[in-house]
Amino acid sequence: MKIHHIRNATALLTLGQHRLLIDPMFAKVGSMPGFKMFGGGRRRNPLVPLPEGAMEIMSQATGILVTHEHPDHFDPRALAWAKRQGLPVWAGAVDAPNLKRKGLDARELTNGALEGVASEVLLASHGRGLVGWLMGPVSGFYLAMDGEPSLYITGDTVLTKSVLDDIERLKPDVILAPAGSANFGLGRSIIFDLDELMALTRLAPGQVVFNHMEALDHCGTTRNILSERMEKEGLLEKVHIPADGQAVTLPGARQRGHVAPGRGVPNKPGLQKWVTARFAGT
Template structure:
């Protein structure tokens, strides 16, 4: 298994000769409006993908499946909806099935609990995309466990550290957990994705999973940078994988 971090929460997973694209945000830099009610008005994404148009076309042609944790536009943008092959399997939370079918995709697989695909078990987990009323408005969101009997990968999705994440780690003891950091925040309320403290709590969890932190540097309401997170994790005496765009992680 290996994982390429592309941008924000977009990952390419290569596993047992299959290629799965996770949370595709494929539009050009500045192609999306700013996230409103944030402390700046920068357009999104704030960076380009780490590949040119030809390489992106080759990537799309090589895919075997798509995994969408939820349909917020920084995880499933209009460009992805337009250019992804419509016949690929799309794994999603049940609440998103109808909308994805209406966008033209013909092989949509809602994961209520768990499904098996190409000798890979895919199990949906819960999460909290913020606290209080904001968390309720941002719901529903999901994480996903992928395992093949030898290795287990946990894609936590857009969630803060919460009971649902702890239960998933206790239950599945993943080898790797990908967390969406960035400490995304509106002008009101608490952060809606993992903060530095949340990432460190994940690292310290007894499951002893290797933590991969993404979801930084691409969206205007994410204020925690990769550099600041690296420094904080090191200062706490821990290690985490905090990849740059385009970087491969060999698991």
């Protein structure tokens, strides 16, 4: 397995014969408004360009995997590119219908839909309470293929009981998680804060690859902050913190088989999706 980190949450995942482009954001520097609403320091997003050679790497994609429809995960430029390339766009049941309405070849990632890959859509919570609800639904994904490490893509989420339970049940060899600790400048973070990142890493049965850093104005946890804290707590050898454009190769299939996926969350489009699609323009 290879995770070629591009920028923010965008990565090209090599899993067997598949090349899945996760959460593509192609936006040019400063083409989106800032997300840090309070406390100063608001800057237009994204803060950094796509790394050199990104388009060639992303052009290898055999499909796209979308955790949710926020513009830092699937923006209009990437959407237009996906259409031109005619790539299938995999998503949870909560997002697939809306993506289909946008004219994409959107498909629900049910177990076995991706050839040779056992999968499960997992619950992610993009913040807590009302804020989390208003941020809209997010899907996490468990992907398990013979001969490859199993992978849990958490999506934008805070550390909920459901995330903890999924790690314990599925025992993923690799976890891909956002580490920027996005915060509007007021209240709690809307993705893992630094303490939650440490807890997540301690609980991880294998390696953790972190992304979603240093690309957006409301993501305060930088690679330096994260690696210093990991080192202090003796966890550095468990984690990968790739620079933009850097690939991480995750070796080895486990001897024993992967944990079989469960039925997944009953994550159907509902009022939450309708509200966020209507007001967030997704």
